[in-house]
Amino acid sequence: MSTDRLSSMSKEVKPESVELCPLGTAAAPEQELLCIFGTGDLGRSLGQRLLQTGYRVVYGSRRPHSCGPLPKGAQVMSHAAAAQSASLVFMCVHRVHYNFLEMLAPHLRGKVLVDVSNNLKKNLYQEANAEYLQRLVPGSHVVKGFNTLSAWTLQNGPSDANRQVYLCGNSAEAKQAVAEMATKLGFSVLDRGSLSAARELEDFPLQLFPEWRLPLKLAFGLTTFFFFYLLIRDIIYAYVEQKKDISFRIMVSLANKVFPIVSLTMLSLCYLPGIIAAILQLYRGTKYRRFPDWLDRWMLCRKQLGLLALGFAFLHVLYTLIIPIRYYVRFKISASTISQIKENKTKEFDPTTAWRTDSYYAVGILGFGLYVLLGISSLPSVSNALSWREFSFIQSKLGYVTLFFCTFHTYLYGWDKFLRPSSYKWYTPPGYMLSLVVPSALLVLKLLLLVPCVDRSLTRIRQGWERTQPDDDNKTALLT
Amino acid sequence: MSTDRLSSMSKEVKPESVELCPLGTAAAPEQELLCIFGTGDLGRSLGQRLLQTGYRVVYGSRRPHSCGPLPKGAQVMSHAAAAQSASLVFMCVHRVHYNFLEMLAPHLRGKVLVDVSNNLKKNLYQEANAEYLQRLVPGSHVVKGFNTLSAWTLQNGPSDANRQVYLCGNSAEAKQAVAEMATKLGFSVLDRGSLSAARELEDFPLQLFPEWRLPLKLAFGLTTFFFFYLLIRDIIYAYVEQKKDISFRIMVSLANKVFPIVSLTMLSLCYLPGIIAAILQLYRGTKYRRFPDWLDRWMLCRKQLGLLALGFAFLHVLYTLIIPIRYYVRFKISASTISQIKENKTKEFDPTTAWRTDSYYAVGILGFGLYVLLGISSLPSVSNALSWREFSFIQSKLGYVTLFFCTFHTYLYGWDKFLRPSSYKWYTPPGYMLSLVVPSALLVLKLLLLVPCVDRSLTRIRQGWERTQPDDDNKTALLT
């Protein structure tokens, strides 16, 4: 209804009468006229796209007779004339030039103003551009939108990552009109509520993986630390103590120690905040007190931590699988066979070693399989198709099973080396032992939380029960 | 339009006049007042979220002066007073307490009641909670919704798996009002039709992969069967007949026989129902008779069968790729080299074996590549982007090619062992032979269905032609 009304308004025929027309006898929308303020690059791109979709376009310009090349078929007028001829006006003008709109306010009364502007940096202005615009032209209906699209998209229409248009504004009708128009341009529209969401929309195109920063920094830090730790323990130790240069091991052998260590650590860091939160709730006896800020932030990047951990696990798998085609490994195996023959002593087959190493590989593979499953289930389209119970089953239950498999895989790797003094070169433990600390502690704590009486308390607290509820209740009752 | 009306109703100003207002001059929605019945955990979480989004919230409580801690900024009133002040009431009350609403019915006339309740088990009550509520308060407009979200989501806003809100109800306007509100909270809304869909929505959060159960059971059954079958044939046979303990082979060698067998069997079980359905249609000469129930159920879990088959194939690939780094394999290869030298006889290179094994690997890899492609194309976001013809091309044509590659891979593995009596230990065929039965039969049947005259009949039947149509037609004509 609203668009019909808008379109008929733009054709200057008594707007209210539409209500009485039978079903959609209003003319086809091809002739609808839209106005664009600003003849810059963005204005031109948008206008061209609108013309291609079948709209008529009029530009509002300060110098209607010398405003540069415009798309074929578009008219140019003064701002006031252009505004009056259409019911919807695109603001393709930089925020710093908005002030001229204040004078135009009478011509913009009742019009829908689409603010497509972006800023060059976050927090440049106290007020969102769209809110500023609404304040300048209070009689209009400002809708923020299209700013999340690239100029290329505005000119060429929606493509892969550019199909979604976010709108916000205070007038439901104005938003509806803009939504219809965006739909005709081929976009899918998501309403983000009132104009107070404008700042969020204006910040969106400026962001570059904000929620990935902390996990990426962590991954980088851990990788660097373990790289140098192992470099010293393996390569430099061999050079200093045994005068052997085994620096060629850096590229694969060393990397293939760093990756699984970082992967396991990050996977456990992904589940640790949940455990800490549970312990805090148990300790406080309530779930109504806010977690400390660092815990909140940590909880919000769990998905990213898990996905990075999966990435490292993926690299670990590939690095492991190329082992047998490495020159060094082939040389070593061949050398060992030759030395066996020369010294004429045959190694005995040891079934225990076979059991251990095979279990080690099998557990690792199963762990990685579950890891991949966790990764797939966090693809947006997959997780959207799951019920909340299903999602939490996968991410929590299966997640802990994955963590258990990966930890067990590492223990099997260590096997009896934990007790061998020769493992502790220069009194430092091997890297994989360090990586076991967090996941082992985590699994023990998780087991403790699963003890029936603890579990029951926690469940009650999470259902809203509070240990000191009666007192609190009275206090609150007195206060209100 | 409807929300504006609702919001203005909540401000008690002549509701019908809105229709005449120009475009959305109704005040901004920030001041809209919503009512929540119930001050329990859910009510509090929801209220907090609504307040954060900019709504005003009033709680209806039986004991307005002693109802425990409530979010800051919310009012508390008696149920009747709270209901009267808002046009939209959330029911955050357990179904067992609904009966008190009967008395409030006059105060709730014309109000939108949002039923967010869930039950603890399926089929606890004959009537859906929302339908029961509608019957208790017939003058209201009950909308079922939000019940698929976790309490955490209601309090903290949408996150990954919790962006979608399902609504159903008999009044389009009431649904529209709730949808607008949900959108403002940041959710995306899916209308599921009239209130008769309420039971479905109430069952949704209780479900845990219902469509995966049968395939998972099947996978588990097949895995168990083939594990013990191969355990007896390989490990126990060697122990009994040759007094050799090769139990260490369980972890990898045996598993890597079970996984591909189960994978191939399940992939063929994924395509078998389609073949059976085609044969049934050919036999019956019509497509208008229902398939038997077991076939319908089978057809509905084809996707899950295929994905599980892919999972097993993935494990098979990883188990195969770690073969050369296994202690046992390295030992065996080294031992074979040593024995060649000691016995001073050189093995001849056999080009046929090279051809066969390389083909075997190549076909397997290509089959797995197609497998992965099938898996990717069944991701919701990918399959949504395909036209129906494209989807069926991939899932059907490419699916059969995949099945053919995998079957061929297994035949190449068997090669001349089919005729070797030593393969049939204790008169049982090797596992891979068993796994070939279903896919071979399937491929033969599929080839038969592709014979031109059969294919033509089937196509005609699927286009609606019926072998006994003329008779039927007359009969129907007489009956009507």
Add this chain to the structure above:
Amino acid sequence: MSTDRLSSMSKEVKPESVELCPLGTAAAPEQELLCIFGTGDLGRSLGQRLLQTGYRVVYGSRRPHSCGPLPKGAQVMSHAAAAQSASLVFMCVHRVHYNFLEMLAPHLRGKVLVDVSNNLKKNLYQEANAEYLQRLVPGSHVVKGFNTLSAWTLQNGPSDANRQVYLCGNSAEAKQAVAEMATKLGFSVLDRGSLSAARELEDFPLQLFPEWRLPLKLAFGLTTFFFFYLLIRDIIYAYVEQKKDISFRIMVSLANKVFPIVSLTMLSLCYLPGIIAAILQLYRGTKYRRFPDWLDRWMLCRKQLGLLALGFAFLHVLYTLIIPIRYYVRFKISASTISQIKENKTKEFDPTTAWRTDSYYAVGILGFGLYVLLGISSLPSVSNALSWREFSFIQSKLGYVTLFFCTFHTYLYGWDKFLRPSSYKWYTPPGYMLSLVVPSALLVLKLLLLVPCVDRSLTRIRQGWERTQPDDDNKTALLT
């Protein structure tokens, strides 16, 4: 609002009075009556589905008393009577029979006609079916839709790839009514604008990966070329010059040369058009002149080129990882060990070779990891969740890093063989050298474009600056 009106119209109660009713007191939508013209297969499937969802259905038929079996519960009438009883009519009739509707035009005035028809081939008619229908019955509101669904879906309801319904039409109200109905049937609706989009919708079900054709042809061509090139250089050369039959190497060794070559070439072809476009823009000094058609077409299939390249890389990885389990490789390694012993000379370990090969593998794995990341980020649901800046960061920056890694991987593979005359059998360079040409040129050009002064010019041009702007400007100003 509109549906209520429609539904009440179908119940023949004063349609306009609904506007005055309080919120949705109109009866539940279960009793709504819909009309279907055509009792063929499609009409029957659709009718059955509508009846299951709770609608009443009336068929319009030329022979209402002998029209074959219809779903239980549906009525049959003459076309005119059926049309008059409902406000929404489905056209389940082939386009060639549309002409009879011209006579029915008076009965169809103000009705919503849903055109679900498809054609057997593209461009069979000049006019889209729906536009033809609108011309025949000008007083009606034609909505094109549902034609992208399979008949199976229409009968059984939405399933995986069949959840989306596309609508287009000139009347917003009619579309809204059809959208509501589709939503009740469980579909999600996407409005594609006015009726002029009907042709696009009618062509959609006929398409089979149109945007994949060119990349697939290219992949096929490259694969064939390099296969025969390497066949001649490797297998036939060995046969002719050394009288050795090494044809068994075709299945894995040769394939594993072809795949990485094609993968690298296609990855660079995916980034080449961007470079060409930049050079063109620099040369022309403006971004406002259209690119030649071949460049436009090339740019549009970049995503497909990249994904195919990833597919070949995936095969390359698997083919590489099975190397050590190949019979030929095992034989060769064993033979080399044996010969070392017999000739009693030990090979020296060469750290440089270890460094080189390990780097070669490591760089390859990291390149493949990034490749996979690019692939994941082009899944529709993932790319939709990214801001435009994030998407272009991954696809452009990370894409070039990937290309660099893969090119470097190939250079490390070549190492000092570039200068060895024995590499150039029959005066032809090895395959990997050919594959290095395009990516090397591409990376050099990209580096040139990143030189500050060039980069600055390009950025200015892309922001809309034109080298000859002043002149142009004057000319345009004079022309307008």
